[in-house]
Amino acid sequence: MAVEVLYFAWLRERIGVPRETVQTDAATVRDLIAQLAAMDEWHAAALSDLSAVRIAVDQELTDLDAPLGHAREVALFPPMTGG
Amino acid sequence: MAVEVLYFAWLRERIGVPRETVQTDAATVRDLIAQLAAMDEWHAAALSDLSAVRIAVDQELTDLDAPLGHAREVALFPPMTGG
Amino acid sequence: MSARVQSEPFDIGAELRGFGADAGAVVTFSGLVRSEDGRLTALEIEHYPGMTEKALTAFGAAAAQRFDLTDWRIVHRHGILSVGEPIMMVATAARHRKAAFDAAEYLMDWLKSRAPFWKREIGPDGPGEWVAARPDDEDALARW
Amino acid sequence: MSARVQSEPFDIGAELRGFGADAGAVVTFSGLVRSEDGRLTALEIEHYPGMTEKALTAFGAAAAQRFDLTDWRIVHRHGILSVGEPIMMVATAARHRKAAFDAAEYLMDWLKSRAPFWKREIGPDGPGEWVAARPDDEDALARW
Numbered sequence: 001m002a003v004e005v006l007y008f009a010w011l012r013e014r015i016g017v018p019r020e021t022v023q024t025d026a027a028t029v030r031d032l033i034a035q036l037a038a039m040d041e042w043h044a045a046a047l048s049d050l051s052a053v054r055i056a057v058d059q060e061l062t063d064l065d066a067p068l069g070h071a072r073e074v075a076l077f078p079p080m081t082g083g
Numbered sequence: 084m085a086v087e088v089l090y091f092a093w094l095r096e097r098i099g100v101p102r103e104t105v106q107t108d109a110a111t112v113r114d115l116i117a118q119l120a121a122m123d124e125w126h127a128a129a130l131s132d133l134s135a136v137r138i139a140v141d142q143e144l145t146d147l148d149a150p151l152g153h154a155r156e157v158a159l160f161p162p163m164t165g166g
Numbered sequence: 167m168s169a170r171v172q173s174e175p176f177d178i179g180a181e182l183r184g185f186g187a188d189a190g191a192v193v194t195f196s197g198l199v200r201s202e203d204g205r206l207t208a209l210e211i212e213h214y215p216g217m218t219e220k221a222l223t224a225f226g227a228a229a230a231q232r233f234d235l236t237d238w239r240i241v242h243r244h245g246i247l248s249v250g251e252p253i254m255m256v257a258t259a260a261r262h263r264k265a266a267f268d269a270a271e272y273l274m275d276w277l278k279s280r281a282p283f284w285k286r287e288i289g290p291d292g293p294g295e296w297v298a299a300r301p302d303d304e305d306a307l308a309r310w
Numbered sequence: 311m312s313a314r315v316q317s318e319p320f321d322i323g324a325e326l327r328g329f330g331a332d333a334g335a336v337v338t339f340s341g342l343v344r345s346e347d348g349r350l351t352a353l354e355i356e357h358y359p360g361m362t363e364k365a366l367t368a369f370g371a372a373a374a375q376r377f378d379l380t381d382w383r384i385v386h387r388h389g390i391l392s393v394g395e396p397i398m399m400v401a402t403a404a405r406h407r408k409a410a411f412d413a414a415e416y417l418m419d420w421l422k423s424r425a426p427f428w429k430r431e432i433g434p435d436g437p438g439e440w441v442a443a444r445p446d447d448e449d450a451l452a453r454w
Contacts, residue, residue, distance in 0.1 A: 178323050178326055178338075190341065192341075194336075195407060196336045197337070201332055202403070224448055249332075257388055263341070266339070271411055296414070
C-alpha cells in the first residue's frame with residue numbers, strides 16, 4: 001500500500017524532504033522505519049537513534065510497535081518542544 | 084495613652100462606628116479588647132467571640148497576646164475574604 | 167513590581183503591556199464577581215486603606231524573592247462591583263513556567279486570607295451577608 | 311472553548327473579553343521568546359498542520375471535563391517570532407481558583423510534550439540549534 005510519510009524539524013532537515021510517498025508492506029511502524037532507513041544514507045543517519053524519534057499515525061501519537069493497519073499518513077519527528 | 088481603634092466589616096456594623104479614640108493602660112491587645120467590650124452592649128456583643136476577630140497593630144497582623152507597646156492604631160475585624 | 171488598590175476597573179491586556187521583559191513565562195489570575203446562580207447582583211468590597219497597600223507590597227516582595235520573579239503585579243478593587251466585573255488580578259513573570267505558576271498561587275493564597283479585604287453580598291433586595299472566610303483558604307496557606 | 315494555531319500575534323486582553331462568563335476564577339499562562347542573555351534574536355516555530363489543531367482541541371476538552379471548566383482557550387503561534395513576542399497562551403475559567411490553576415498547568419504540561427511543535431533558535435548569524443526537549447517537561451506529565 002501507499003503511505004504518505006512526513007518529517008519535521010531536524011528529521012526533515014537530515015532526510016532532506018518534508019514528505020514522501022512510500023510503497024510498503026510493513027506490518028508495524030518499526031518495520032516501516034527499517035524500510036525507510038535502508039533507502040539511502042540520509043534516511044539511515046536520520047533514523048539511526050530511534051529513542052530520539054516520535055511517531056504519529058494518522059495524526060495520533062503512537063509508538064514503534066503500533067500496527068500500521070490502513071494508515072494513510074505516518075509522521076516522524078523529534079521530541080516536541082511547544083509552549 | 085490614646086489609641087485609635089478601627090473596626091471593619093461586620094465588626095464595624097455591630098459596634099456602630101468605624102473608629103474611635105480610646106484612652107487605655109492595657110498591656111496587651113487582649114486587655115484592650117476587654118476594656119472595649121465593657122464599654123456598652125454593642126461592643127460587648129461584637130467582641131463576644133474572639134475566635135472570629137482578627138487584629139492588626141499599627142497595620143501589621145498580630146494576635147491577642149501581642150503587647151500593645153506604643154501602638155497608635157489597633158484594628159479589629161473578621162477573617163479576611165479578599166481575592 | 168507594584169501593588170495597587172483602586173475602585174476603577176482594570177484591563178488585563180493593558181496591565182501586561184511591557185510586563186516581565188525577558189521573562190519567558192507569565193501567569194495571571196483574575197477573580198470575577200459570580201452571580202451565585204442569580205442570587206447576587208454585585209459584591210461590595212471593604213478594605214483597610216494604608217494597611218492593604220503595605221500588605222500587598224509585602225506579599226509581592228516575598229514572592230519575588232522566593233520564586234526569583236522578573237516582575238509581579240497585584241491590582242485589587244474596592245467598592246461595589248457588579249456581577250461579571252473583575253475584582254482583582256495578580257500577574258507573575260519568571261524564566262520558567264513552574265516558578266510563575268507557583269508564585270501566582272502563593273500570592274493568591276496570601277491575598278485571600280491575609281490581606282485586609284472583606285466582601286459583602288448584594289442581591290436584588292440590597293446588601294446581604296458578609297462573605298464568610300473559607301477554611302480551605304486558611305489551609306492553603308500551610309503549604310508555603 | 312477553542313484552540314487556534316496562527317502566525318499572527320494575539321492580545322491577551324482581547325482574548326479574555328467575555329471569556330469565562332460567571333466563572334469566578336480565570337488563569338492565563340503566556341510564553342514569551344527569551345533572549346537567553348542576548349544569544350537569540352528570535353525563535354522559529356514549526357508545527358504539524360492538521361495534527362496540531364486536533365491535539366490542542368483534545369487537550370482542552372480533557373481539561374474541561376477533568377477540572378469542570380466553564381471556558382478554556384489555547385492560542386499557539388508558528389513561524390519566526392522575535393525576542394519578547396508572545397509564543398502562546400492558555401486561559402482557563404472555573405468557579406474556584408484551584409481548578410483554574412490546575413487546569414492551566416495541566417494544559418501546559420500536555421502542550422509542552424505532546425503537541426507537535428518544534429522550536430529552533432535564531433541568533434545574529436541566522437538559524438541555529440533546534441531546542442532540545444527538557445526531561446523535566448516529560449516528568450511533569452506524570453503527575454496528571
